[in-house]
Amino acid sequence: MVVAVLEALGMVTPLRISHLAKRYPGGRGLIDVSFSVPPGSVTGFIGANGAGKSTTLKCIIGLTEPDTGLVELFGARAGFAERRRLGFLPEERGLAPRERARDVIAFHARLKGLEKRTAYARADRLLERIGLGSRLRARVGDLSKGNAQRVQILCAIAHQPDLLILDEPFSGLDPMAQAEVQSLFSEYRSSGGAILFSTHAMSAAERLCDQVVIVSEGRTVFQGAVAEVAAHAPHGVYVTCDNDAALLEIVAALDGEAQAFPGKMGEALRWRVLLPQHVPYPALMRALADRQLGVHGFDPIQSDLEGGFWSLAANRKAA
Known part of the structure; x- marks a missing residue:
């Protein structure tokens, strides 16, 4: 419903990928990946290992240049200005263990253009929001795996991005922490933000996503509603x-x-x-x-x- 309303209002599509290709020595990579993420939507991005998900995400955020094809962000060819409007949570965790939680969140917000005072205020508010208000000055290395994961999620959303790209966001989280993070994502979405959610967890995608994109052997093989995928299940x-x-x-x-x-x-x-x-x-x-x-x-x-x-x-x- 949210997606339909936002599209009816003429909001620009946050992400559109057209015929993306990227070859690597040994043959793995992308052959023809095309899909879009509608405004206000949660789009699941699913594929087996080696299907091309990681390469696609790298092309979106600018870590890899495709051989052919086009990545459009917010109606324009992806460039530095457009990518500043992204929030990205990588699957690999990369926070410095000796940095304090509020400092690392504020640092990521300032990288995206926020003023120092605003960045720290945003970091403190987000940590309070997910129940870590008492751990503002805790070092990342002293946090549990789940809490460190939550801090890294806050790093991705602290600058209030227009498109959030998540790679296995629930890794290491217990059920209670997952529920808190899902609530955070729901709030983000209700404000008009869109999410591209890469995961192997089918149950999470089924529960959270409006639509899914499936890639296999470097190609897009499906984009549509979750219920439409289920109709392809064999006997x-x-x-x-x-x-x-x-x-x-x-x-x-x-x-x-x-x-x-x-x-x-x-x-x-x-x-x-x-x-x-x-x-x-x-x-x-x-x-x-x-x-x-x-x-x-x-x-x-x-x-x-x-x-x-x-x-x-x-x-x-x-x-």
Whole structure:
């Protein structure tokens, strides 16, 4: 609703990426990434490791120059002035451990143009807002991992950016801290700010985002509402067992298809098994039991963001 109202008022699109490409030695990078972040929205940015998320974020904030394509911020080609209107939370934590909490927040605000007195007032108010008012002068290295993460989030929003780019913002936060940070983001959004939220946490994206962008193999494969992604979820099961060859035989006999996830769970592979619509999940379970296979995991694919994501990503790889 907020997004629709702001667009109706003719507010400029905070971020628009068109046909972004960036090649690296060895082949990984971007091939064709295009998407936009509407005003006042929370946009989830999702992809498997190596899909191109980090490179895209680097192009947006100016750490990497794309080979081809265009990054537009607030209706103009991205440059220094436009990027001062961004707030960025990197996945890697980089605060100096001996700096005091209020000093480091004020420092980041002053980098974006705030006057010293205003920057410190903003730092103190934000720390009070998230329950760290008694730790204004605590050194970052003396804070818990979760509190240090919250300080770094405040560094990203202290100058009141128009677009907030978050890379795994809830890493290291307990449920109570996550709720406090979500409230902070809601306040930011209600003031008209937009958020690009890069994450592997499907449940968080499903809960917080208006829309999602999915990248796979360096390309955009989807942009739209979370409910639209869920509609792409296939009929199937996630299976982990102790005999991959036997599992493949069973799946083939049921006219299904099995795709192995990268990496193992201990000594066992996790498989994404797609079944014909007329084959119920218990039929696969019975077949596994008849062969006396040790089954370590058997989870039906849900009609949700995660189920739709893997289907869209797998289709990109198959293409």
